Amino acid sequence: MKRLISILLALTLCLALIFCVRAADNDLLVDDADLLTDTQEKTLREKLARISSEQDFDVVIATTDALTHSDILEHAEDFYEDGNYAEDGIIFVCLAAETPRYGYVVFGDGNDIFDDPAMDDLDAAFRPSFYSGNFNGAFTAFADEAEKIVADYSAISVGTILISIIIGAVLALLIPMATLKGQLKSVRMQPQASNYVRRNSMVLTQDRDLYLYRNITRTAKPKNNSSSGGTRTTSGGNRGRSG
Numbered sequence: 288m289k290r291l292i293s294i295l296l297a298l299t300l301c302l303a304l305i306f307c308v309r310a311a312d313n314d315l316l317v318d319d320a321d322l323l324t325d326t327q328e329k330t331l332r333e334k335l336a337r338i339s340s341e342q343d344f345d346v347v348i349a350t351t352d353a354l355t356h357s358d359i360l361e362h363a364e365d366f367y368e369d370g371n372y373a374e375d376g377i378i379f380v381c382l383a384a385e386t387p388r389y390g391y392v393v394f395g396d397g398n399d400i401f402d403d404p405a406m407d408d409l410d411a412a413f414r415p416s417f418y419s420g421n422f423n424g425a426f427t428a429f430a431d432e433a434e435k436i437v438a439d440y441s442a443i444s445v446g447t448i449l450i451s452i453i454i455g456a457v458l459a460l461l462i463p464m465a466t467l468k469g470q471l472k473s474v475r476m477q478p479q480a481s482n483y484v485r486r487n488s489m490v491l492t493q494d495r496d497l498y499l500y501r502n503i504t505r506t507a508k509p510k511n512n513s514s515s516g517g518t519r520t521t522s523g524g525n526r527g528r529s530g
Contacts, residue, residue, distance in 0.1 A: 313372060315339060320350035320383035322422045331426055338434045342441070344397070345376030346433050348426050352383050359390035360519060360527040367394060368523070377401065379429050381422065389417060391429075392527035400440045403518055406528055408432060414530070 315335035318328055331348070339345045347367060354362040363380040372378075375395035382388040391409075393401045401409070412432035416424035518526055 313345075313370065315345065315347050317347075317349040320352050320381065322350050322381065322383060323426075324423075327423045331423070331430070334427070334430055338430060339373070339376070342434060342437045343373075343375070344400075344437050345373040346430055347372055347376060347378040348381075348429070349378065350381045350383055350422075354382060359388055359529050360392055360521050363390050363392045363527065364521045364523050364525060367392065377433055379426070381417075381426075387417070387420075387422075388529065390527060390529035392521060392525050394525055398526050400437055401526065405436045405440075406518060406526075408436065410528070410530075 314332075316328060316332040323331065335346050335348065347370070349363075349366055351362075355365060356362045359380060359382060363378050366380065367376065367378040373395075375397055377391060377393045377397050379389065379391040382390075409429065409432050413425040413429040416422075416428055518528055521527055
């Protein structure tokens with residue numbers, strides 16, 4: 288019995304160690320450029336952990352003094368993948384320089400959730416603070432807006448499923464009724480007009496086609512009103528923006 292208890296305690300300790308390593312590898316806030324105070328880091332890290340847990344969608348923020356790629360989006364993509372984060376998520380990378388730069392990339396379901404209008408809303412939320420040098424405000428606004436976008440998308444998805452179920456149930460009732468009603472008809476519509484005309488009662492001496500009107504429809508080419516440099520696809524096939 289004592290041996291069994293010892294084995295269980297050892298397994299529990301191993302699992303705890305594995306969890307600690309996993310948690311360290313999945314730090315949702317990595318401030319390598321030291322742009323935040325200790326208090327700001329603690330508050331933002333707790334926010335990111337809550338959002339990622341509640342939405343089942345990792346929201347990651349990282350700052351750096353140097354990029355591993357010339358393209359900030361490629362750097363962000365590699366950072367997320369090397370960090371062993373969730374399949375579905377988004378990462379925001381801030382390059383601390385004389386002129387700060389940013390880039391964010393989405394993964395998994397994020398490619399469907401963050402379409403161009405959603406990314407426009409995301410840009411509008413954090414860019415004013417970012418370009419004014421308020422990095423904590425920018426990171427917080429980014430996290431809050433990302434949470435809102437993911438939550439709204441999830442709510443719409445659930446609503447769409449419910450509507451589909453209702454429509455399916457209604458059609459399941461109407462189609463059999465329509466079939467039964469059709470079986471009661473003793474008269475059918477004739478496909479040719481000649482079936483409704485008495486033989487030799489009407490004689491056509493001339494026929495021709497006349498085209499009286501011409502209708503031309505023109506559609507304006509849509510304009511790209513994106514608030515940033517536009518959405519791009521990384522080499523890994525994920526959508527992202529930079530600025």
